[in-house]
Amino acid sequence: MVFSTITDIFKLPALRNRILFTLAMLAVYRLGIFIPSPGIDRNALAEFFSSSEGSLLSLYNMFSGGALERFSVFVLGILPYISASIIMQLAQVMFPRIERLKSEGQSGRKKINQYTRYLTIGIALIQSFTISVSLQSMSTASGTSIVLDGGGWWFTVMTVITMTSGSCFVMWLGEQITERGIGQGASLIITAGIIAAIPSGARSLYENMVMGEISLLTITFLFVFMTIVIGAIVFVERGQYQVPIRFPKRVTADGAASGGQNTHLPLKVNVAGVIPPIFASSIMFFPATISSLFPNSAFFQFLSSIFVPDTWTYLVSYIVLIVTFTFFYAAITFNPTDIADNLRRQGAFIPRVRPGAETVAKLDYILLRLTAGGAIYLSAVCILPEVMARSYNIPFYFGGTGLLIIVGVCMQTVAQIEGYLLSQQYDGMDKQSQGGGRRAKFAVDRE
Template sequence: MASNIANIAKIPELRKRIFFTLALLAVYRVGVFVTVPGVDRQVMKNILKSASGSFLGLLNMFSGGALEQLSIFALGIMPYISSSIILQLLTVVLPILDRLQKEGEQGRRKINQYTRYGTIVISLVQAFFIARWLEGNNRSFSQFGSVVLNPGLGFEMLTMITLTTGTAFIMWLGEQITERGIGNGISLIIFAGIVARFPDAMTQLFQKSSSQGDMTVFELFLVGGIVVGVIAAIIFFERGYRKIPVQYAKRVVGRKVYGGQSTHLPLKINVAGVIPPIFASSILLFPAQLAGFVQSSWMQRAADVLNPGDWRYNALYIGLIIFFCYFYTAVTFNPVDIADNMKKYGGFIPGIRPGKKTAEYIDRVLTRLTFGGALYISAVCVLPTFMQQKFKVPFYFGGTSLLIVVGVALDTVQQIESHLITRNYENVTGPKGPRIRGRINRTR
C-alpha cells in the first residue's frame, strides 16, 4: 500500500484525477453550509436534535448534515438515486428501455438523460413538501422559535427552485467525478457526507461517557469493539468470492498449440456492493418524508411505522435490501452471456456441459451467494437499532453508514490500483511482488 501511494505522485494523470475529485468534494462540503433564503438554521438544528434517531436523522446523515443546516443541498443525492431506481425497474418492464440499454454507449447516455429529467421532477415534488413542512414547523415546534421567517407562496416557490438547483448541482458534481475523477462519483458524495459527521459523533460519544455519565468505560470500549468488528466483517465479506474452476481446451493453429490452461471464474459474495442499502434507504425515506410533511392522523401513523428502530421499518428495510441485492445482481451480471463467451473461446466448467447447462450452474451458484450476501448486508444495516437501544450510540455509527464508508473506500482503492496497473509502473504490487515494466516511448 505504501508503494502504491508513492507511485500515485509519479503518474500525472492519476494525480490530476485525485486532486480534481478532492476539489469537487470540497465544493460539495462548502455548499452544505449555504442556507436556503428565509430560514433560521439554528432553530432547525434544535428540531433535528429532538428528532434524533428518526427518519429525519437518517435523511440528515445521507445529506451530510445539509438538512440541519437547511442547506441548498438539503435534498442531497437521494432524488437522483430514486430516479435511477425507477429507470432500472422500468428497463425490465418496458422493451424500449431494454433496447436502449443494449445499444451501448449511446443508449446508456439516453437513459442517463431520462434519469436526469426524473431527478428534476422528484426534486421539485420533494422540495414542495419540504417547504410546506418547514412552514408547519413554526406551529409544531414553536418552543424552538420560527423556522421560516416569512411563510407563504413566495417562500415555497423560492425553496423549490433553490433545493432543485442544489440537487441538480450535486448530480453534476457526481457525474464529473465519475468521468474526470477517480470514479464512483455518487457514492463518493454520500461517503463524504457521512465521514464529515464522524467527528461530531465521536465528540457526542465521549461526552456521554465523561461528562454526562450515560455510558461506562466498559460500554465505551464495547461499542468501539463492535464498530471495529463490523468493519472487519465488512472487509472480509466484500473481499470474499467463490472460485468456479474453468478449463480451456487446447486448439491447434498451424504448428502452434493454444489454450489448455486452467483458470477460475470469481463470483463475489456481494456483487451489488453498497447499492442495496442506499436504494432501500431512499425508497423508505420518500414515503417517510411525505408522512412527515403532510399533517394528518393516518400519515402520522405511517410515519411511526417508517421510523428507524420500529420492527416494521426493519422488516421492510431487510426485505428491500434482499430484493435489491438480487435485482442489482441480475442487472449487472448475466450468466447466459458469461456461458456464451466461455463456449466461444473453448472454455468449460469440469463436469458441466457448455452452453445452457453452464449458465444454469453459474446462476444457481450466484443465487446462493447472493442470498448469503443479502443476509450479511441486512445484519450489518440493522445494527444501528441494537446500538441505539442498548448503548444510546449516535446514529452515525450505524451499520448502514459503516457499510457505505468501508465499501466505497475499498472500491476507491481498487480504482486507484487499476489506474496504477494500466499505467504499467514498476513495483505496483510492492517491493516483493512482480515488477511491471512501463512502456518506453520511442521516437523514430
C-alpha cells in the same frame, strides 16, 4: 508499502490530477453545505433537530452530510439522483424500449443518463415542494415557527427553486467526479457527508460519557465491536468465488498441441456491493415525504409511523428492502446466459458441466447462493450495529449503514486507484519493450 504507493500516485500526473480533481469537487460540495437557504429561523431549526434525535430526520441528515439540520442549498443532496437511478433501472427491466437503449452502447447509455437527469429534476421538484409545505406547519416545543414570518407562497417558490437547483448542482458534481475523477461520484458524495458527521458524533459520545450517561467500558466494547464489523466488511468485500473454467487443447496443422489451460471466473461474494443499503435507505424516505403532503390523513400518518427508526416495523422493512435490492441488482448486473454464450464461443466450459443450458443453470445456482449470502451479510451489517448503537444511546452516525458505505466505497476507490497504477505500469513496460526493439533493429541496420 503504503508510502511507496502514495509516491507512485504523485509520480503519475494523470492519476494525481484525477485525485486532486475529486478532492476539489468534494470540497465544493462540503462548502455548499454551509450556504443557508433563505427564510428559515436557524435557532428554531436547531431546537427542532435537538428534539428529534434518532428519528428518520437524523437518517436523512446523515445521507445529506448535515445539510438538513443547516437547511442549506444542498439539503436534498444526491438522494433525488439516486431515486431516479432506481426508477430507471426498474424501467430497464419493465420496458423493452429502455432495455434496448442499454444494448446500443455509448449512445444508448447517454440517452439513459439524460432521462435520469430529467427524472432527478422532477423528483427534486416534488421533494422540495413537500419540504417547503411541511416546514410551514412545523414549530419547536416552545411554539416558535421554523419559517420566518410564517412563510407563504413566496417561501414555497423560493425554497423549490433553491433546493432543486442545489440538487442539480450536486448531481453535476457527482457526474464530474465519475467522469474526470476517481471513484463513483454519487457514492463518494454520500461517503464524504457521513465522514464529515463523525466528529460531531464523537463529541456527543464524549459529552455523554462526561455526564455519566454511558460508561467507558461500554464505549470500549462498542468500538471493539465496530472494529470487528469493519474487519468482516473488508473480508467479505474482498472475497471471491472462483468458478473453474477449462479451455480444450487445440491441435494445429503441424500436429502441435496448444491451449488446454485451466483458469477461473471470479465472482464477488457480495455481488451487489453497497448499492442495496443506499437504495433501501432512499426508499425509506418516501412514506415520510408523502405523509407530509397529507397531514390530516390517518392512513398516510400510519404509513409514516411504520418507518420510524428503533421500531420493529422499520427494521423488518429495511431488511426486506435490502434483500430485494440485493437480488434485483445482482440480476441486472450478472447475466448467466450471456456468460454461458461467451464461454461457448471461446470453446471454454465448466468442468463436468455441458455447455449451453446446463452452464446457465450452474451459473444461476452459484449466483443464487452468493446473492442469498450477500443479502444476509448486508442485512446483518446494517441492522446489528444499529440495534446495539441505539440500545447504548450511541449517536446515530455509528450505525451499520454508514459504516458499510464508508468501508465499501473507500475499498472500491482504492481498488480503482490500484488498477490505474497497474495499467500505467503495464503501459510503461510495453513502451520500454518497444523502445528496446527499435534500438536493437537500429543496431542491426548499422551493422
